[in-house]
Amino acid sequence: MSAVVPAHRSGNVEAPAAPTFAEAVKVWAKIGLLSFGGPAGQIALMHRELVEERRWIGEQRFLHALNYCMLLPGPEAQQLAIYIGWLLHRTIGGLVAGILFVVPGALVMLILSSLYMLYGDIPLVEALFLGVKAAVLAIVIEAVIRIGRRALKNPAMVSIAVAAFIAIYALNVPFPLIILLAGLTGWLGDRLAPGLFSGSAHGKDDGPDIKGAVDLMFERGELSHVKPTRWHAPRTVAIWLPIWLGPVLLIWWFTGSASVWTEIGRFFSLMAVVTFGGAYAVLAYVAQAAVQSFGWLAPGEMVDGLGLAETTPGPLILVLQFVGFIAAFRHSGSLNPLLGGSLGALLTLWVTFTPCFFWIFLGAPYIEALRGNRALSAALGAITAAVVGVIMNLALWFALHVVFREVHAVSLGMNVPVLSSIDWRAALLSCAAMIAILKLKIGMLPTLAGSALAGVLLLAAGG
Template sequence: MERPAPVPFGEALRFWLRLGCISFGGPAGQIAIMHRELVEQKRWISESRFLHALNYCMVLPGPEAQQLATYIGWLLHRTWGGIVAGALFVLPSVVLLIALSWVYAAHGQVPWIAAIFYGIKPAVAAIVLQALWRIGGRTLKDPRRVPWLWAIALFAFVAIAWLGVPFPLVILAAAGVGALGGRLVPGQFGGAGAHAATSAPHPPAVIDDDTPTPGHALFSRSRLAAVAGAGAALWIAPMAALVALHGRDGTLAQMGWFFTKAALLGFGGAYAVLPYVYQGAVENFHWLTGAQMMDGLALGETTPGPLIMVVAFVGFMGGWTREVLGPSQLFAGGALAACVVTWFTFLPSFVLILAGGPLVESTHGQLRFTAPLTGVTAAVVGVIATLALFFLAHVAQPVAGGPVDVPALLIVAAASVALLRFKVGVIPVIAGCAVAGLLLRAAGLG
């Protein structure tokens, strides 16, 4: 079989746009779609090179599926290829979430819409429990084999749920323990989660196992400095504009700074950083309520793109409630805030891929590099447990001091069984719970 011809930029652009529109199913589903399309059907990249890129993206903070698209686009068509691939991966979901956020903010109190979200909230709690089960099972395994990792997870849960320790400090402590554990008990910190590459025979690909690394992907100090400088400028310029327009303590400037930190702490996927977003957006800045955060997570689960796109909903609600452009321009203010949040959330991902790719890739697989990240991954399990606790508390008792909402807890149980026992997809579960919410409200039970 002949090697495929080089991929024209226009053809790649159309593919990345289509991918952004069909990338449902969370990171696992999105990566599976890219593997099927890019490795098996189009043969733009070989299995080994695809997994090598995926392993690299998994050790970075941020959404690994979006970063993987950026990485492959960068390999194929240099810097602009990476920018186009990564941007089109999230653009459809940004547009859709802004529209859905407006419907929610403007009409969320309409009885039938409120009934739908009454059913959806328990589904979100069940989805977080599923994430806890899946990530915990993959990371912690048998406590007799990895007691250090179990201890880190328990520490993270107690520190956030009861002691109120800031999320960044928990992550830094976990990384420090991981670095120490990598020296003392290396068998427990062997970098779990990496995907093994294969050298089995396969049809030739545009970027094959034996394809030399393109010149633009080789490490260069000057290129690293140039791209990092451009990334810094792309952060400083909009931040300076926001500060000039609304002041350092203005809502938009606060959002820019907060979501930059959230992006750099996003090891382990969206569920790992959501507790930090919850703490900041709900408890510290009061951009939205805990119940609204759950509704936003449900909207994020039902739209294409990475789950971290829920931050666009958070930004929209913050811009709407704070009236950042005045009471007469609520939609424009919400849309602007959503775009600001999206920019500052995803800019670090592009910089890490385009500037740091060759440098970080050279250290992949070395225990001194992977052990701290394994410690962080263990902490992520405890962090997700706190998120599950927060959401279950909101479902069980929507009003502080009020009665326990038994029907809502029954929906949580049913949704959990559907997800964990019968492996039903997320979207059908959310749809079923929405119908349950409508029926319960119609019967006067919810």
């Protein structure tokens, strides 16, 4: 096993030897089982395990990989795992890292989704989820504050965040267009006002570079797979597009264009292409479509699903598995609802996470060649600022549907609450959860558990 080196050691200390494939599998399995806390917690866990303790990858290379993953649609933490697995052990390393990052949480989520649909209307379970919803609202607000502190370093970044919030909440501007305009703003801003845009990307490092085994392997010319070849892109597309979309086309062929499974495959495949900005940004897009466009589930159920996803290891985007399960459970036709729901969950997992492998295997060699590119960093900083505005919209959406029983649309599609429909129990629990997380710094899982227990106690007290 590679020697453990303290994080404070200088980058000029010789890095440990690269891990064997078996050693890497054990560590990826550990990360998959312990990756609670959403994207921020998962990225911190990988940084501690891979950069600080084992020094398999250097600080700057880790941040460069993270910056690329932040630019991609889909869950950035899982894509980061695939990227680092690919650096260490080529394609097989990326496959193992990405799969082990998802499987533990996916299995737990399947069990929880089944229990939710079978027993979710029992008063005790409803009380539990009342507390969970309150905690989820606090968690999302904390995410806005945390990401905002990191991304909104100057008035230019604040302006981009505010503009993104107004665009998505009040003007219904499509999310991909918001991200495209933000990236273009950062790219142009780097040329017109570099002091406001350069170096503003997610995870900018101000300390010494901690070199890792990958860096030494690169310097010795042992990482030939990180250099793009003439046939790399067409070969990757020819392999991974059929893997990704082949099952969707087969389901369409056998079940027809109107079946729920075809709708799931089509919708979440599109989501995998257009939902930039990380897990919370994806949730904003999916919540609107699943609740308002398809009618697969109610707003409160979407919040319940996020609460379940927060309690499982793995990507927060596993909430999409919950959505796919419920959609297919309720529209399973002649199939047993649990079987239909399980197939919907499996299909959702496939079309959500297979593209992550595609994006990394296709783009990582080219991104490795762009290390240190200032324009890319500036574009990423502006996109991250826009994502803050999008997450603000998600927090407002959750708040309206958690604290109020009735919400209606006004001009331009904006949602406003019916003030007389306030749920005092949800409002009280939400305030308590925000105090726990923001003021008392209590962790996410204890807050979720405490809020769920408080919901049960309110039920017992006749609330």
